[in-house]
Each structure stands twice: as C-alpha cells, then as structure tokens.
Amino acid sequence: MAIHDLQHEDETLQKLFRELPSINEVLLIPACRSLLDKHPHGAVLRAAREALAALRTETSAGLHSESSLKKSIALLPEEIANRLAAGAQYSLRPVVNATGVILHTNLGRAPLSAGALRHVVEVAQDYCNLEFDLETGLRSRRDSHVESLVLRALGAANAPAADADRHGVIIVNNCAAATMLALNSLAEKSEVIVSRGELVEIGGGFRIPEILEKSGAILKEVGTTNRTRLADYESAIGPGTGLLLRVHRSNFSIEGFTERPSLKELVELSKRAGIPLFEDQGTGLLSSLERFGISGEPSLLQSFESGVGLIATSGDKLLGGPQCGILVGRIDLIDRIRKNPLLRALRVDKLTYAALEATLLEHLSEETSSIPVERMLGVRPEDLMRRCREITGRITSSQLVFDVVPVSSLVGGGTAPKATLQSCAISLRHASLPAADVLASLRRLEPPIIGRVSDDAVLLDLRTIPPEFDEELASLLSSL
Numbered sequence: 001m002a003i004h005d006l007q008h009e010d011e012t013l014q015k016l017f018r019e020l021p022s023i024n025e026v027l028l029i030p031a032c033r034s035l036l037d038k039h040p041h042g043a044v045l046r047a048a049r050e051a052l053a054a055l056r057t058e059t060s061a062g063l064h065s066e067s068s069l070k071k072s073i074a075l076l077p078e079e080i081a082n083r084l085a086a087g088a089q090y091s092l093r094p095v096v097n098a099t100g101v102i103l104h105t106n107l108g109r110a111p112l113s114a115g116a117l118r119h120v121v122e123v124a125q126d127y128c129n130l131e132f133d134l135e136t137g138l139r140s141r142r143d144s145h146v147e148s149l150v151l152r153a154l155g156a157a158n159a160p161a162a163d164a165d166r167h168g169v170i171i172v173n174n175c176a177a178a179t180m181l182a183l184n185s186l187a188e189k190s191e192v193i194v195s196r197g198e199l200v201e202i203g204g205g206f207r208i209p210e211i212l213e214k215s216g217a218i219l220k221e222v223g224t225t226n227r228t229r230l231a232d233y234e235s236a237i238g239p240g241t242g243l244l245l246r247v248h249r250s251n252f253s254i255e256g257f258t259e260r261p262s263l264k265e266l267v268e269l270s271k272r273a274g275i276p277l278f279e280d281q282g283t284g285l286l287s288s289l290e291r292f293g294i295s296g297e298p299s300l301l302q303s304f305e306s307g308v309g310l311i312a313t314s315g316d317k318l319l320g321g322p323q324c325g326i327l328v329g330r331i332d333l334i335d336r337i338r339k340n341p342l343l344r345a346l347r348v349d350k351l352t353y354a355a356l357e358a359t360l361l362e363h364l365s366e367e368t369s370s371i372p373v374e375r376m377l378g379v380r381p382e383d384l385m386r387r388c389r390e391i392t393g394r395i396t397s398s399q400l401v402f403d404v405v406p407v408s409s410l411v412g413g414g415t416a417p418k419a420t421l422q423s424c425a426i427s428l429r430h431a432s433l434p435a436a437d438v439l440a441s442l443r444r445l446e447p448p449i450i451g452r453v454s455d456d457a458v459l460l461d462l463r464t465i466p467p468e469f470d471e472e473l474a475s476l477l478s479s480l
Contacts, residue, residue, distance in 0.1 A: 016059050016069055021076075023048055031077035039084055047083040051076055096449040096469065098442075100423055100461030102376045103413025107450065109316040109323065110413075111372040116321065116358040123354040130350045143171055145353050149360035150328055153286055154304045168334030170327040171315075171356065172346040176211070178312035178325030179280050181346055183215035183243070185337040186276060186310070190242025191220040195228035197260065198247035208247055208280075217242065230261040230269060237273050244270055246308075248282040248298065249417070263298075267307045276309040276333055283415040284319035284326070286363055292377045294411070294419040300328075309333055315352075317413045320373035321359035322352045376463055377421070381406070384424035384462045387470055391462075392426060394474035400438075402477075403427040407454075409463040421463065428458040428477070438480070445476050 026032055026048050035044050055072055058064055064072065095107060103109045112120070133140040147169040172178050183192065192212055199221065201207045212219045218240070222232035233244060246266060261269075263279070270277035285299045303311050310329030315321040325346075327337065337343065359371065368374040388404040395402060405427045408420040428451075430438050435453045442449040442458070451460045465473065 013059070013062075016064060016066065017056070019066070019069055019073070020052065020055060020059070021073060023052060026052065026076055026080075029077055032080060035077070035081060035084065043084060043087065044080065047080045047087065048076075050083055051079045054079075094447050096447055096473070097464040098425075098449055098451040098460035098462075100407060100409035100425065100452070100459075100463050101412035102373060102409065102464055103317055103411060103415060104464075105413055110320045112322065112355055113320070113359065113362060113371045115362055115370060116355040119354045119358040120351050123350050128350055128354075130353070142347070142350075142353060143169055146171060146357050146360060149357060149364065150326060153360055153363055154301055154328065166331050167329065168331045168338075170334060170337055170343070171348050171353070172325040172327070172343070173348050173352075174316075174323055175280070175282055175312055175314040175325040177346040178327045180211055180215050181337060181340060181342055182278055182310060182312060182327060182333075183212060183217045183245075184342060185340040186278065186333060187218075187242035188216035190217060191236075191238070191240045192217045192243045192245050193220045193222055193233055193236045193241060194245040194247065195223045195232070195260065196221045197223065197225050197228055197258075198245075198249065200247055200249060226257060227259040228261065229259060230265050233261065233266070233269055234273075237275065241273075241275055244273075244275055244277045246277065246279040248280055263303060263306045263308065270309060271307075276330075278310045278329075279303050279308045279312070281311050281313045282317070283413075284314040284317040284321075285415070286319065289318075289377070289416065289419070292421070294416055294421075297416045297419070304328065314413075315356055315359070317415055318373060318411075319359060319363075320368075320371040322355035324348050324352050324356060372466075377411070379463060381422040381424055387462050387467060388424050388426050391470050391474045391477075394471070394478075396478045397480060399431045400477070400480055401429045401431070403429075403457075405459070407459060407461055409461055423461050423463040425459040425461040426477075428460070429456070430480075441480055445479075449473075449476065 023045070027036070027044070032044070032048065055069075055076075058072075059069065097104055097107050099107075101107075129140075130145075131139055131142050150169045151167055170178075170181075172181060194208065194212075199208050209219055220236055220241070222228060222236045244266060246263065266277055281298065281300055281303050283297065283300070285297060287299055287301055289295070289297045289299075300311065300313050308329070310327065310333045313319070313326050313328075315324035315326055327334065362368060362370050369378070385404065385406075392402045392404060403426075405425055407423050407425040409423040411419055411421070428438055429435070433441075435456045435458050438458045439451055439453060442451055449460065451458045453459070460473075462470075
C-alpha cells in the first residue's frame, strides 16, 4: 500500500475517533439521564464505559464508516440499557434439557420433585429446628432429620431394635467428600486395599488414587485391570491394613476375560480379617432398575443387605434428590467419622436436608412417580413418539425442517454406563444454517434449550423434557 494511502486511512480513522463522544457527553443524553433515575450511578457509568470501549474497538478494526458510526452513537442509550439489563440477570438459570441424558452433570443432575421444592421453601423462608430438639429443648444433630428415613428405606428400621441401633448415617456435600472423609477417618496412615480395576477417574479429575493420597491413607493395589481374585485381597492383608475398599465402576465397564470377587465374598473376608469394608457405591440407587428394563446396576439396598460395613452414595443421582453424599454403615464406624473435624467443613445446610428429607419420604411412600428421575426412567417410547408428533404438528416455520426419529436416551451421571433407553426425538434441520448454529440459536432462547447433534441434525429428546412444557416448546421452535 502506498504511503499516501496509509496517511489517508489514518486521517479517516482519526476523524472517526473525534466523532466519538466523551463519557460525560453520553451521560448527558436525555435517554441516558433517564437511566440514571432507574439504576445506580455506578452501574450506568460502567455500562456506558463498556459500550464506548466496544465502539472504539469496532472503529479501530475498520468496521465503521462515518454514517454507520453516527448510527451506532445514536443507539448508545439502547446499548447501555441492554448492558444494564444483562448485568441484572442471574447467571445460574433454568434450562430445558433436551439431550436425553437424565442425570446430566453439566445441567445439575437430578431435578427435584414438587414436594422437595415446597419443603425447601418452607425451611428457607424462616428459622427451623436444624440442630434443635423440640422435645428436650436441647441441641441436636442435624443428621437426625434424615437418618431414620435412610435406614427405613434400607429396611434397617424394620429390624429388631438392637440391630437397627447398630447403624448410623452422615450427610456431607457430595459423594466425593463422603469418600474422602471416610478414608481420612478410618484409614489415615493405614493401608487401603483396592483392586487395580477399580482405580477409576470420574468427571472433574476425581481419581481414587489421588483421593487416597489426600486422605492420608496408603494405597495398596491388588490384582490386574481386568482380573482380581479374592486371594489377591487375602494375601495383601497385613498389620498395616486399615480398610478394604470397593469402588463402583461408575462410567465404564470391563468385559471379556474378567474376574472380580462378589460383594458377599468381600464382606466375609472383612469379617474374618476384622478389617472394615468400605464401598464407594456412588449411584444412590435404592432398589433395582430392572423395572425400567435396565439390569446389572448394583443398588444401595443390595450393598446394605450384604453387610458392607460402610457405604458412600450420592443424593443427586438415582435417588433423585439434592447434591449430597450419604454415608451409611455400622455405628462404630459412623461414630469414628463424626469425631473427625473435617466433618464440619463438609457438612450440608438446611436446604439440602429439606430436599433430601422430602425425597426420602416420597421413596418410602412408594409413589415415586412424583420424583422426576423416576418419571423420566419410566416413560414409554410410544408416549414420547405421540408427544413428538403433537409438537411438530403445532410448529410453523419456513426455515426449519422437522422430523420425528427414534433415539436412545442415557441414564448418565456415572450410572449404568452400558444402559440405554428407547426414546423419541424431534429432528431439526435448517434451510441454510449448519446444525451447530441451530444448536447455538436454541441456547439463546428463553429458557435456553440444550440439545445434541447427530448426522448434522439437531435432536431434541423428549424423555428429559416434562410434558407440561410441550406447548411452549412448539412456540419457541416456531420462533426460530
């Protein structure tokens, strides 16, 4: 480019910069002055500076002519108002899960039931008896609000009193915390025997070997990735052994030439050796998933009935409750954990107890269809097909092509890694936009819709969308 061309370009740019108003001039615009009547001065000032800075950046990049810059300057009050509105929005927002993954970790896992939400509001809006015994007027344990419910759900409350009193429950903020707390309380500076095939990593970089190290326990691996025998555990037990550990293979499966001791065999070994068996069960599944056509997923009830000394599980997975970690086991082990100062750092608040208490009561009532996870697991593919057809029949769009297609849903959340559920989805294709752009457009809706892409089409799996949202979904899709 010639020197005189560069000079001309620089002069043009400088001229455009001179057209930009100062921050004070912007604030004196009548529309901006009215914003000062509705919003704090600091918020308006910050939004105005951001809008001006964006305009300067666009000008520097050569994106403006003299006429387009004048139009943008005239629109500054509107841009500032938009920035103020965006700044007042919540960052944490409800979304529509159309992925077909029931326990979607990135989307908050299990939705709470209406009963759980009501109880949370009741407890949140005023004081409550979180650590207060209404009978004696003395301080009490916060776990008492759910301990008997957990034990009832596992059948311990129906056992003879002497047997039922041998178990206890602790609630912490998630299952990883429960595992960490149990290992630190029961096996600090002691060996923990675990199969190499169970040294798992789950989402967020949670690795069993690293958790063991942080807890102060000493990892002692036995067996191989695919084959671990009971004899491997037996030969590894020594004076320094503090715990036997069983870990749920939450997000993968090992098939083929494999071997693994049964839980019953490990329980018997634990009793013979006088060393506690701790199981990171993880899923929160109270009873079998076979009623939904899913087999092979171990349940919390099976672990408890087999006599495992201590079990850690999640509240926000197949239990269908709030995020929390549940430790249930022998009272002597629970008492040792209660004495650990870390418990106070990992405990949960009144809102979690409220949601968990309500969820457990719904399980005990055996009317579990009120729990969203249970409803989503149990919905029939033919009902989903009917809903898909009804929704697409209501959509009016000249840009989108709709189809109804069979798909497979997932349980998700580190549970039932091999299981799929027959489902049905609405397939979207745009006349000119690629699927990724359609997906982005769905995320910009209110509420945002989160789908997935397959074969360059966007799929909206209705298994994870409540039926009461169908009419609004049709309306939102028509607006694209």
